[in-house]
Amino acid sequence: MEKKTPLIAPSLLAANFLEIGKDVNMINNSEADWLHLDVMDGRFVPNISFGLPVIAAVTKISTKVNDVHLMIEEPEKYAEAFAKAGANILTVHIEACRHLHRNIQQIKGLGMKAGVALNPHTSVSQLENIIADLDLVLVMSVNPGFGGQHFIEKTYEKIRQVKALINQSGSKALIEVDGGVTLDNSKAVIAAGADVLVAGNTVFSAKDPVEMIRALKHNS
Ligand SMILES: O=C(CO)[C@@H](O)[C@H](O)COP(=O)(O)O
Numbered sequence: 177m178e179k180k181t182p183l184i185a186p187s188l189l190a191a192n193f194l195e196i197g198k199d200v201n202m203i204n205n206s207e208a209d210w211l212h213l214d215v216m217d218g219r220f221v222p223n224i225s226f227g228l229p230v231i232a233a234v235t236k237i238s239t240k241v242n243d244v245h246l247m248i249e250e251p252e253k254y255a256e257a258f259a260k261a262g263a264n265i266l267t268v269h270i271e272a273c274r275h276l277h278r279n280i281q282q283i284k285g286l287g288m289k290a291g292v293a294l295n296p297h298t299s300v301s302q303l304e305n306i307i308a309d310l311d312l313v314l315v316m317s318v319n320p321g322f323g324g325q326h327f328i329e330k331t332y333e334k335i336r337q338v339k340a341l342i343n344q345s346g347s348k349a350l351i352e353v354d355g356g357v358t359l360d361n362s363k364a365v366i367a368a369g370a371d372v373l374v375a376g377n378t379v380f381s382a383k384d385p386v387e388m389i390r391a392l393k394h395n396s
């Protein structure tokens with residue numbers, strides 16, 4: 177089978193927040209492609225992470241693509257502020273958007289790539305009328321809100337469904353898989369159709385995070 181090299185997006189949520197600059201530099205000096213930044217508002221998800229000032233500081237030193245995953249209600253209120261804070265990709269949750277098409281146009285109009293995230297219970301068919309406009313589909317493989325959870329097995333089928341929709345619509349969207357990705361399941365996630373792997377705990381709890389990023393990238 178053809179070897180596919182995925183893009184790797186370490187999630188800063190699992191970093192040591194007392195030494196956040198050190199961890200960003202570790203990612204800068206690794207084979208990671210994107211830096212995944214999880215924003216939680218305590219409303220859309222039952223947790224609060226970090227917000228605009230932290231992202232503005234981190235993107236000043238990040239040399240990777242800054243991939244911001246918004247787990248917030250009313251993302252349209254903050255899209256411009258995230259663009260100014262240095263987001264290169266802005267992903268909103270379909271479950272949080274009443275006017276998704278408008279939200280996507282807004283993100284692109286601000287000069288960012290636009291992504292849509294699906295919670296585990298959300299069906300892929302909901303993307304049918306928006307897929308052609310997307311740069312990224314983020315498939316949640318855990319319920320959003322926390323790092324360190326177990327990968328939901330049904331996600332493999334969901335990735336295949338998203339891939340089929342992309343192929344049939346002629347969309348150029350990439351598929352990013354987020355939650356519980358490990359060295360053990362990453363091969364199967366890629367084989368199902370993922371282009372980008374988010375990894376939080378797998379990277380930051382590794383003895384050698386740089387080596388773990390390399391291993392995830394070349395494991396397919
Ligand atoms: O969006 C989220 C969680 O809601 C993720 O990006 C996690 O931060 C991934 O962490 P791990 O599951 O890889 O530890």
Ligand SMILES: [Fe+2]
Nearest residue numbers: 214245354374
């Ligand atoms: Fe995320």
